[in-house]
Amino acid sequence: MKRGALKRALGIYWWVLLFFLYLPLAVVVLFSFNSINSAAIFESFSLRWYYRLLANDQIMSALWHSIVLAMSSSVIAVLLGTLIGYGLYRHRRRGLGWLIVLIYLPIVMPDIVFGIADMTFFVRINALTGWLAPGLGPMILSHVTFEIPFVALIVYSRFVGLDPTLFDAAKDLYASPVKRAWHFIVPAIKPALISAFFLSFTLSIDDFVISFFTSGPESSTLPIYIWGAIRKGVTPEINAIATLMIAAVIVAAIISLLVTRRRPQTPPEGR
Amino acid sequence: MTNALATDDAGRPAPSITLEGLEKSFSRDVIALDGVDLTIRAGEFFTLLGPSGCGKTTLLRILAGLDTANKGVVRIGGHDVTEVPPHKRSVNTVFQSYALFPHLNVEDNIAFGLKMQGVEKDDRQRRVREMAEFIKLTPLLGRRIDQLSGGQRQRIALARALVCEPNVLLLDEPLSALDAGLRGQLQVELQRIQRRLGMTFVFVTHDQQEAMVMSDRIAVLNNGKIQHLGTPREIFERPANTFVARFMGHDNLFDITSREGDLLDTPLGRLTVDTRTHGDKVLIRPETIELGEDAETDANYFTAVVRESFYRGSYIEYRLDVGEVSLRALSSNQGQKLHKNGERVPISICPEDIVTVTDGE
Amino acid sequence: MTNALATDDAGRPAPSITLEGLEKSFSRDVIALDGVDLTIRAGEFFTLLGPSGCGKTTLLRILAGLDTANKGVVRIGGHDVTEVPPHKRSVNTVFQSYALFPHLNVEDNIAFGLKMQGVEKDDRQRRVREMAEFIKLTPLLGRRIDQLSGGQRQRIALARALVCEPNVLLLDEPLSALDAGLRGQLQVELQRIQRRLGMTFVFVTHDQQEAMVMSDRIAVLNNGKIQHLGTPREIFERPANTFVARFMGHDNLFDITSREGDLLDTPLGRLTVDTRTHGDKVLIRPETIELGEDAETDANYFTAVVRESFYRGSYIEYRLDVGEVSLRALSSNQGQKLHKNGERVPISICPEDIVTVTDGE
Amino acid sequence: AEQKLYLFNWTEYMDPAIITAFEKQFNVDVVESYFGSLDEMYAKLQAGGTSQYDVVVPSNYYVPRLIHAGLVQPLDKSQLPNLPNVMEKFRNTAYDPGEKYTVPYQWGTTGIIYNEKVFPNAAESWSLLFDPEVNKGQPFSMMTDGQVMFGAACAYQGKGYGCKGQDAWVDAAKLVLKTKHRSNFTGFVDGTPVLPQVARGVTQLGLTYNGDYLLDKSENPEGYKHLNFMLPKEGSELWVDTMMIPSKAPHPKLAHQFINFILDAKIGAQLSNYNFYSTPNQAAVQYLEPELQQPPALPTDEQMKHLFFTPSLDGQELQMFQQIWSDVKSR
Amino acid sequence: MPPSFEVSRRSLKWRETRHLLLTTAPGALWIVIFLVLPSLYLVSMAFMTNGPYGQPGMPLSLDAFRQLAGFGFLGWSPGNLYTLLRSIWQTIVATGLVVVLSYPIAYYITTCRASLRPIMLLAVVVPSWTNQVIRTFGWMNLLAPETPLSDAAQFLGLIPEHMGLFPSSFAVTLGLVYNFLPFMVLPLYAAFEKLDTTLIEAAIDLYASPMRAFWAAVFPQTLPGLLAGVVLVAVPAFGMYVVPELLGGGRSMMIGNLVAGQFTGASNWPYGAAAALLMLAATLIGIFLLRRLGKRAGGGEEVVI
Ligand SMILES: Nc1ncnc2c1ncn2[C@@H]1O[C@H](COP(=O)(O)OP(=O)(O)OP(=O)(O)O)[C@@H](O)[C@H]1O
Ligand SMILES: Nc1ncnc2c1ncn2[C@@H]1O[C@H](COP(=O)(O)OP(=O)(O)OP(=O)(O)O)[C@@H](O)[C@H]1O
Ligand SMILES: NCCCCN
Numbered sequence A: 001m002k003r004g005a006l007k008r009a010l011g012i013y014w015w016v017l018l019f020f021l022y023l024p025l026a027v028v029v030l031f032s033f034n035s036i037n038s039a040a041i042f043e044s045f046s047l048r049w050y051y052r053l054l055a056n057d058q059i060m061s062a063l064w065h066s067i068v069l070a071m072s073s074s075v076i077a078v079l080l081g082t083l084i085g086y087g088l089y090r091h092r093r094r095g096l097g098w099l100i101v102l103i104y105l106p107i108v109m110p111d112i113v114f115g116i117a118d119m120t121f122f123v124r125i126n127a128l129t130g131w132l133a134p135g136l137g138p139m140i141l142s143h144v145t146f147e148i149p150f151v152a153l154i155v156y157s158r159f160v161g162l163d164p165t166l167f168d169a170a171k172d173l174y175a176s177p178v179k180r181a182w183h184f185i186v187p188a189i190k191p192a193l194i195s196a197f198f199l200s201f202t203l204s205i206d207d208f209v210i211s212f213f214t215s216g217p218e219s220s221t222l223p224i225y226i227w228g229a230i231r232k233g234v235t236p237e238i239n240a241i242a243t244l245m246i247a248a249v250i251v252a253a254i255i256s257l258l259v260t261r262r263r264p265q266t267p268p269e270g271r
Numbered sequence B, C: 001m002t003n004a005l006a007t008d009d010a011g012r013p014a015p016s017i018t019l020e021g022l023e024k025s026f027s028r029d030v031i032a033l034d035g036v037d038l039t040i041r042a043g044e045f046f047t048l049l050g051p052s053g054c055g056k057t058t059l060l061r062i063l064a065g066l067d068t069a070n071k072g073v074v075r076i077g078g079h080d081v082t083e084v085p086p087h088k089r090s091v092n093t094v095f096q097s098y099a100l101f102p103h104l105n106v107e108d109n110i111a112f113g114l115k116m117q118g119v120e121k122d123d124r125q126r127r128v129r130e131m132a133e134f135i136k137l138t139p140l141l142g143r144r145i146d147q148l149s150g151g152q153r154q155r156i157a158l159a160r161a162l163v164c165e166p167n168v169l170l171l172d173e174p175l176s177a178l179d180a181g182l183r184g185q186l187q188v189e190l191q192r193i194q195r196r197l198g199m200t201f202v203f204v205t206h207d208q209q210e211a212m213v214m215s216d217r218i219a220v221l222n223n224g225k226i227q228h229l230g231t232p233r234e235i236f237e238r239p240a241n242t243f244v245a246r247f248m249g250h251d252n253l254f255d256i257t258s259r260e261g262d263l264l265d266t267p268l269g270r271l272t273v274d275t276r277t278h279g280d281k282v283l284i285r286p287e288t289i290e291l292g293e294d295a296e297t298d299a300n301y302f303t304a305v306v307r308e309s310f311y312r313g314s315y316i317e318y319r320l321d322v323g324e325v326s327l328r329a330l331s332s333n334q335g336q337k338l339h340k341n342g343e344r345v346p347i348s349i350c351p352e353d354i355v356t357v358t359d360g361e
Numbered sequence D: 001a002e003q004k005l006y007l008f009n010w011t012e013y014m015d016p017a018i019i020t021a022f023e024k025q026f027n028v029d030v031v032e033s034y035f036g037s038l039d040e041m042y043a044k045l046q047a048g049g050t051s052q053y054d055v056v057v058p059s060n061y062y063v064p065r066l067i068h069a070g071l072v073q074p075l076d077k078s079q080l081p082n083l084p085n086v087m088e089k090f091r092n093t094a095y096d097p098g099e100k101y102t103v104p105y106q107w108g109t110t111g112i113i114y115n116e117k118v119f120p121n122a123a124e125s126w127s128l129l130f131d132p133e134v135n136k137g138q139p140f141s142m143m144t145d146g147q148v149m150f151g152a153a154c155a156y157q158g159k160g161y162g163c164k165g166q167d168a169w170v171d172a173a174k175l176v177l178k179t180k181h182r183s184n185f186t187g188f189v190d191g192t193p194v195l196p197q198v199a200r201g202v203t204q205l206g207l208t209y210n211g212d213y214l215l216d217k218s219e220n221p222e223g224y225k226h227l228n229f230m231l232p233k234e235g236s237e238l239w240v241d242t243m244m245i246p247s248k249a250p251h252p253k254l255a256h257q258f259i260n261f262i263l264d265a266k267i268g269a270q271l272s273n274y275n276f277y278s279t280p281n282q283a284a285v286q287y288l289e290p291e292l293q294q295p296p297a298l299p300t301d302e303q304m305k306h307l308f309f310t311p312s313l314d315g316q317e318l319q320m321f322q323q324i325w326s327d328v329k330s331r
Numbered sequence E: 001m002p003p004s005f006e007v008s009r010r011s012l013k014w015r016e017t018r019h020l021l022l023t024t025a026p027g028a029l030w031i032v033i034f035l036v037l038p039s040l041y042l043v044s045m046a047f048m049t050n051g052p053y054g055q056p057g058m059p060l061s062l063d064a065f066r067q068l069a070g071f072g073f074l075g076w077s078p079g080n081l082y083t084l085l086r087s088i089w090q091t092i093v094a095t096g097l098v099v100v101l102s103y104p105i106a107y108y109i110t111t112c113r114a115s116l117r118p119i120m121l122l123a124v125v126v127p128s129w130t131n132q133v134i135r136t137f138g139w140m141n142l143l144a145p146e147t148p149l150s151d152a153a154q155f156l157g158l159i160p161e162h163m164g165l166f167p168s169s170f171a172v173t174l175g176l177v178y179n180f181l182p183f184m185v186l187p188l189y190a191a192f193e194k195l196d197t198t199l200i201e202a203a204i205d206l207y208a209s210p211m212r213a214f215w216a217a218v219f220p221q222t223l224p225g226l227l228a229g230v231v232l233v234a235v236p237a238f239g240m241y242v243v244p245e246l247l248g249g250g251r252s253m254m255i256g257n258l259v260a261g262q263f264t265g266a267s268n269w270p271y272g273a274a275a276a277l278l279m280l281a282a283t284l285i286g287i288f289l290l291r292r293l294g295k296r297a298g299g300g301e302e303v304v305i
């Protein structure tokens, strides 16, 4: 029937699209093992660029900075964002329009404007007080800022999805405010907390522009390092770093798949 | 069962509840409770009945401590608990939507209240298992909530509240989400549990049928005020006013144009009534109308024309015209032939079955 | 009303439907329809009744052309439409969930089918307005769907189907999402509309009460097979088998241990019956049991003990014990005193009211 | 190491061995950051960099700008005992009268790198870049530094590399814009990364610095066999890169020690021997490799006649230049 | 009632307000301090004068805006207008392509086995977890001259001989599409998953042909997801900096590059701030228009970003 043909065509299209999505990454990975410095010809397999990479302190510290930045900003953002998400939910009947506008602001603000706004502001504060000198600290501050809204929205929508009488039920069943938070609220929104953390982490990893403008001489992240390297002249070393990052992401993807898979899904009912 | 955290004196497991002058408004326009005085007796199955928005849930939430009244006092077992927060009241609620914790399995759901009260793990487990046994849930203890049917959830919500051995159990339309069959079963089951445990149950429903089946006493609420407080039979057969009568499903209500002793003039004709009542309207319950051969010629005898008839299985419903007036009659289905549309049939109403009611809001 | 696109001959607005040997399976295990032969008469209100999963929706979808049978023929108005696609059948469906288009307002929803058929704008508007008038929706025409109540949506779904003036209207549990009050109203309304338009209605429900109230004839389905086809009265009072009896709510079913002419031996005792039937079980409908003073001593007279009684408003329900056997009885509430639990009461059953049924699956 | 020295330098401009030696001798960590163009360096300093770096290495024409903008601090010559090593002609220069802020680091030239196989008989002229007839379809790039590009365009238009002023710039801008719109133009690239591009064949022609060319060639002789560095006769750039200390440098003392270290005769020679640029250090000359004494590392006297400093711009002039240049880029 | 009860009601209200503050204030303040104040500072900078060496300062002036509008020492120049129009055009083209590419994919995923769907979604999303610089770098490798793709394009006569597919505005579009595709697939998938198929059946039952059934029953239902996706794609695409910088080669400058250029190169902060303001304004207008469109077409369902 016609439906079958459509589905088959879509199936083919799916693989074409996947090819498109992974081709650039695959090329990076492939040429990271090239024995010569060429983007056109793959001569033979070699690990030479990886040796150079491992010997390079700057790359290693950039890697470390990326991880520290993503980790610490995500932890802070999950904390603050969860609080906002809860506050938004709990007081949703009050007109909280201003708060919602505030939360959407970092989402709609173009990266570049975000980055230069923070950069110029931090420079000004630094000139006046000596605080906020470009570096990992301000980078974390900025990253937290753009991660908070996503956390808040994820947590908020989880709360909205909860039956509101659950809160009453917890009170009714003798839970004091603290016990309520610990035995009911946190476990009930745990899936949201996990995905909020994951999202924050990937947002941080994906960011380049904001990091670029707030970083200092000693706080380059991998993307900043790669950016600099590209502008210095492309070398297969960049392929090698990028490959490490791609590998890490794929491992993370598999882990997240396994984690989310362990919760048995209820079979979708009938038709 | 004895209660560890009971706020009233030991040895008096089922307390009475007294509400005095309870008022609650959410805004200037929305008055949910408009001066409710009420005493619920120890150990009774008490039902709050009323249409949607009449304030039933609000009343229940104030009893549970989940909401605060603007005015008035709540006493449970004689103690003023008006300002006691919910987690310190020995009152538990079975919520309409059950409100089972989705992140906990059945066992942990039932144990939640005990855990919050700080009951030791061993003791807790024992009590949860006993309760599961009692309510026939033992095989489900390990299940996740979303793997349960509506009826099973209902029983778990009940178990979760009961295991805390509260003095008072509040139930907010716990059956309204269920289909008719399951609902009937659980009505009976709930009633049995209450009788067995001797707790005070305060049950909320908007279904008069359900209220009548289950309750010792019923308070009919409308616009935040109690309209009628009494046993099911009192309320069904002698409704306090036309609102209660209509809400109980009675539609044969007629104006009284004039009265002379036990004779009332109504649009239907002249009616002989048994007792001297002072209501403004006369109420004829459809099932008290005798039809055809059963009609007795001595009192309140009329000739009616059948307008429509509906086969309802156990009974047959007729829409009758008596002169200008339209009348509903129910007749038990004992295999008799249906009267045809347009057929003239004699009807009679026994004087004792006719009551008068005052005009309600 | 005449139909522009009717597939059958003009001048015969309501066609009959014939299904022959319809079979449908979704996989080896899931047999949804297992050989259905059925004739639905022109202009009748026909109901498919059965428990969840019995194949009602599947049958309806095959009628609408939304699903294809594995075997069998569908005839509408004598024409074989088995292979006609849905948008070319003059059959419309009112879906259980209404399936109203959320991005269109009420008017455009109702007009959708006409627009798809290419009806001119003026004509379309006129017909939509007429239909809105008919179904009392005119003030709502400009509203968005999400601004409507369940009952209003139901009527719009109906209007949307009716405005196309189909020969056959299919209704898949259109009332099951509504609360009891609204449901009762709409049952009556639907029935009236059908009678006024004289269309063939095929109605699906799992609620035997609803089926009885509304239908001219009912087909009781189970496991993809028709168990009983007949009028509501036939099905309620003379169910074809125990499945149908149980599904219609009858629970006083007793084995027949031996038979002698019109005398049957049952666990209840010896029963005199009126007609000679060959069923395997005897069925006593609770409302046919005469209780206390009404009991007649001449036939099928027993003494019962009241185990429980339930006040149900218009009637009273008793659980009785007759020896080892438990029996349910309904007695119309005409103000009489309730029999107490444990009280011994005489009961009798008129021989004509006793039927026998064969063992169904 | 307790202390850190923050060095903000051009890419590919420092011998790692010198850093190691300095770190060892003074027991410090050197943190290197890089820039590819002077614009970028200037922007970084303005964006808080003045308190982040101890030593920066700007070219001659950015020196007045840095001084006037207050982004750098005067040097304490008492801390620079090696200062006399500097050649006389690099002392008390026009870009730093009184020698208050700068010490020269290296000097060199800016020219065209191209593939001889693709342009076999290329004349020593900017026509290779600007004349579409000379390069009909081969991919080429221009330099990100607008002043160098305008200088080149002016030279090609016969107004000399050091041109200044609205008329000259507008004409230059028109030429650059026209060139930019040629279909084989591939983009604006910094002087250092252009080399691997040409080496890989991504482009066949671009602007770069003489030392970078030699350094890359020495690392990959095979790849650079057919690549040539050329100084157009119409005139091209001669530059001096200098060492300066940002105004709020965290470790000014270390910074002076570092500058003095570079001024050391042997270290100065080591630097040039590494990066193939000419040294301004007289004392170092004796230690230089012979290769550094000949073109293209050291321009011939003939070539010297066609080499000019890029003019330092100021105030109104600077703003005008920047407007014109940013217009070229956005169109 | 005793007055103490009234008092406790008032304290209840205060307790609620305190709760609101305790929960939302830390995060809200964070956003205020690290985004709102900086943005206000940036806005104020747009009204300052650029000093002779690129430091913003007094007096206040509208010079930056005048320059942004194209008025300089040399009279009016359309350069910035080109850049703005180019950015809008690139955004529209890229977003359009993303929609066209994503729609069938989102649908296809919903037709697959439920257990496969999370894996498929992940497969689409994973590339975007790597950094945007790395992704773009991958395309630089792929599109450079003398690579198979460029050779093929040359062979087909799509690009001149010797040239690569990068740098070019084609490469920029490709980079944008590649970067933002997952942002469209996710909300579209969510919309498809919620799709009420009985609506399709209702449409067919009401005599709609398959094509008309699609427009009547499928498209409107996916429209909220589509619009959400458009916002998620178009907003960052419009502000994109990395892709045009790396893949555009200075010929396809977008407004993000204009802004960045003033802070990483030319050092004219007031001018950069004014351009940032323009960018922000354009973004907000775009979102506003999309929301309007969404409300009109989406049957009232809010577009959630
Ligand atoms: N939190 C609230 N804010 C404002 N008004 C409310 C609130 N809760 C209830 N009300 C209003 O108070 C009145 C009583 O509500 P309540 O929930 O007690 O009714 P109910 O009898 O339980 O109705 P139902 O049968 O529909 O559950 C209604 O008019 C309702 O709209
Ligand atoms: N698309 C399908 N794929 C597989 N099995 C199906 C499908 N549709 C229906 N079934 C199965 O066919 C049987 C009949 O289904 P149908 O929907 O007709 O039941 P129904 O009588 O309408 O039930 P309900 O009252 O619950 O709507 C059921 O066992 C059902 O699980
Ligand atoms: N790689 C160093 C270049 C210096 C240009 N002035």
Ligand SMILES: [Mg+2]
Binding pocket: B056, B057, B058
């Ligand atoms: Mg309620």
Ligand SMILES: [Mg+2]
Binding pocket: C056, C057, C058
């Ligand atoms: Mg069904």
